[in-house]
Amino acid sequence: MTAPLVSIVVPTWNGAATLPALLAAVRAQEADFDFEVVAIDSASTDGSIAILEPAADRVLRIAPGAFNHGGTRNDAIAASRGTFVALLVQDAIPASREWLARLIAPLRADPGLAGTYARQVPRPDASPLTRRYLEHWEASALAPRETAIRGRDELEALAPLERYRRCVFDNVSSAIRRSVWERHPFPVTAIAEDVEWARDVLLAGHRIRYVPDAVVVHSHERSARYELERTYLVHQRLRALFGLRLVPTPAHLAAASARNVVRHLRWVAADGSILSAEGARALALAAAFPLGQYLGALSADTGRRLLDPRGV
Secondary structure (H helix, E strand, O other): OOOOOEEEEEEEOOOOOOHHHHHHHHHOOOOOOOEEEEEEEOOOOOOHHHHHOOOOOEEEEOOOOOOOHHHHHHHHHHOOOOOEEEEEOOOOEEOOOOHHHHHHHHHHHOOOEEEEEEEEEOOOOOOHHHHHHHHOOHHHOOOOEEEOOOOHHHHHHOOHHHHHHHOOOOOOEEEEEHHHHHHOOOOOOOOOHHHHHHHHHHHOOOEEEEEEEEEEEOOOOOOHHHHHHHHHHHHHHHHHHHOOOOOOOHHHHHHHHHHHHHHHHHHHHHOOOOOOHHHHHHHHHHHHHHHHHHHHHHHHHHOOOOOOOOOO
């Protein structure tokens, strides 16, 4: 069979609540090229496999506990056939029939591009807090941008936060060139495989483009405990990759938490939910985010395991 131009890869685990909408939106894509859908499932128990099998072109299965953000994506890409690979998470729903064509178009036109990534907009039922945080994420901006790095010296000359921003890439919805991936597969890592990959391909002389007219609907209402553990893991990696340490001392932690309390309460008050469960969640998250940043960087510096995240 002739290989499709694009393979859409979706890692899944107990995604029955969102997979029907995702698969319907994917199959509705309008493009002047062929594409296939490859799912890789981490031993779902909620009927996800029954949803995937009639809708995906190939469904791979991995053992419980075998999931790895980088390694699992590599396995699925290796089993796919496209010249380009579009990556989606199981709850990122393409917002239009043009999502795929728009995401792939820059890669088709410019051989110097290693990857593209899409804009994320919140779910219709997203909380005010979630909406505000997503507004500040690089993958929610309206303006397109392209990044390149002229060697390691240029990257090292930047401040740590700017190093990270230069290498932002988001596998919530992204596309990569297979020939680049063959030389630079995703790192086998528990989290942040996308920004580490971006750093590596940028240092190798490739470029990355943010494509805001390719849009997915994606947001989460996560608990404070989950966000603490996820932020801890992310900032453990960002410290190692870029030297980033946003909350360096306990005094900075106290100040950051206090600022977050004021900001979070202002956001939920504007929505009239300050006395609701959302108000309590806002207070818990005000502490969880900076605490995760502080502990993650400290863990990277000391080599000590300060939290034991599971299922992030």
